[in-house]
Amino acid sequence: MSSLALAVRDASTMLRRNLLHARRYPSLTLNLLLTPVVLLLLFVYIFGDVMSAGIGGGGADRSAYIAYLVPGIALMTIGGTVVGTAVSVSNDMTEGIMARFRTMAIHRGSVLIGHVVGSVLQSVMSVVIVGAVAVAIGFRSTDATALEWLAAFGLLALVALALTWIAVGMGMVSPNAEAAGNNALPLIVLPLISSAFVPVDAMPGWFQPIAEYQPFTPAIETLRGLLLGSEIGHNGWLAIVWCLALSALGYLWSKAVFNRDPK
Template sequence: MSTFTLAVRDSTTMLRRNLLHAWRYPALTLNVVLMPIVLLLLFVYVFGDTMSAGIAGGGADRSDYLGYLVPGILVMTLGTTLVGTSVSIADDMTEGIVARFRTMAIHRGSVLIGHVIGSVVKALTSVTVVGVLAVAIGFRSTDATALEWLAAYGLLALVALALTWLAIAVGMVSRNGEAAGNNAVPLVILPFVSSAFVPVAAMPGWFQPIAEHQPFTPAIETLRGLLLGTGVGPNGWLTVAWCLALTALGSYWSKRLYDRDPR
């Protein structure tokens, strides 16, 4: 059996293991999806009329704010979902299962690959659930073509991949699952200080550079451009650059940690 065939076979086995774990413990996935759902409903139905005053020069209404909000919530969903990835890999590293895998005749990188692919699948599934809810409460993207919808989903997959590698590295450097959950909090916090809820221009002047120069804002603005026809501009290239940089950092960091001596 060739090295490539062995890698594919073992990675598929590890992927199945991660997906079966998610299937058997659905509460873990539902808990992390619950926060973006609650935020979506809260900001639309409780704060919607007030928050809409901050967009379109104050001439927007709740339905306009829903359109503005949904892309930010979708990207935020990726961050909240992948906190579970950090916890999962930390548990594997500290509870002995990875040490056992090391003694078996399996492809060395299959454990990480299985976690990465499984996490991206779970993240995109969570995004789909939140997206369906958004459509159910009135979100529409009538100007987006099929190609733009496909590009939007591809963008979410790319962001999910970058954040997954980073979440795995954070999980592997943590002492246990609880510490991993705490260390991954920036994946949840950063979208709050982006353009997810209000335009950057509506923020205090001293705060605007923080919102602009972080990975979530260009990703959200690119998604808005694709789904709402507001124009992508340089945000598309910035998003790709951020994703490539985070993927390179996270994958290198994760592999270095995995190749260390077992705990």
Template sequence: MSATSYAVRDNLTMLRRSLLHARRYPSLTLNLLLTPVMLLLLFVYVFGDVMSAGMAGGHADRSDYLAYIVPGILLMTVGMTSLGTAVSVATDMTEGIIARFRTMAINRASVLIGHVIGSVIQTMLSLALILAIAVALGFRPDASPVQWLAAAGLMALVSLALTWIAVGIGLVSPNAEGASNLGMPLTMLPLLSSAFVPVNAMPDGFRWFAEYQPFSPAIETLRGLLTGSGAGTKDAVLAVAWSLGLSVLGYLWSKARFNREPNR
């Protein structure tokens, strides 16, 4: 077998390990999914009429507000799931399994790649669940097949970017609790974006940050795709640029940290 074949085999082995771990310990994924589900229910049934009336100039339409917040909830789910990856990586580092992998004749990068691919797969399944809940609540997307493919690709790209950042967080954290704390920006940034209210409704001090931080362009692009209204070029370019940039940054950070990380 060639070196490439061995690397692919090792990546698939580590991916299988990641998926088996998620299947045997589903409580972490379920706990992370609880927050976006609760926020979806809260904003639809408690704040839905008030928020929709405020955004529509006094005309309350809960279904319109549901269509508005679903893209934000979906990308918040991406952030929540990636936080679980940070915790899993930190757990591996502290429990000694990484030290064992270092002594084995395996591709070193496969340890991280298995976590990343496994996390992206789990994230896409989680997004399907959240979307199903939203549809049950009355969300009716009006996307064409091409727009659905673009939306799925965008969510996968954002997931890849945040997962690589989460892997780096897990590697620099002293333990799983530290990884959970350091990864909080992944779950808090959507709250300072256009997920729940339009950016132009925010105070001047927050508007610029909310408009150009990674989540807002992705949310606006996803919103345009799911509603069938089309994604703005500026937001789409920013969303892809942020995702690719964070993917490269997270990969380089994680690789450098993993290669020099001492056994714990």
């Protein structure tokens, strides 16, 4: 078998294993979905009137704020899903099963590839579920073309890939599952200090650069542009560069840790 065919075969075996875990223990995935859904409902129905007054120069109604909120919530959903990935990678690394995989004549990276592909698939599925909730409470895109929808999904998948590789690295260096969950927490917290809930220019001046140049804001602004027709500007390529850079960083980091001799 050629090494590529071997890689594909072993990685898909590992992917099946990860999806089996997810299917066998849906509560873990659902728990991670709970945070973005609760935040969505909280910000729309509890804080909605105040929040909507703050965007679009005031006077926006609730449906306008839902539209504003959804791109950020979608990215937060991905952040939450990959926390689960960090935990399951950490579980694998600390269990004896990893030693078994390492002593078998299988494609070396297949365990990690299985985690990454599984995590991206789960992220996209989670976004679809959270998106369905958003649509149910009144989210509508304003005249997005099929191509724009496609681009939006592409961007979400790219963000998922980037965050997944970072989460895999975090899972690998964590001594146990709890630590992995904690280490990956920034992936949920970062969206809170982005333009997900309020516009960057409504934040204090000293904080604006932090909010503006962190990875989530350009991705959120790009999604808004694609789905709601707002200005994308430099956010488009900024989002893509962030995603590619984070993916490369996470990949190299994970690979380096994986190739170290286990203790």
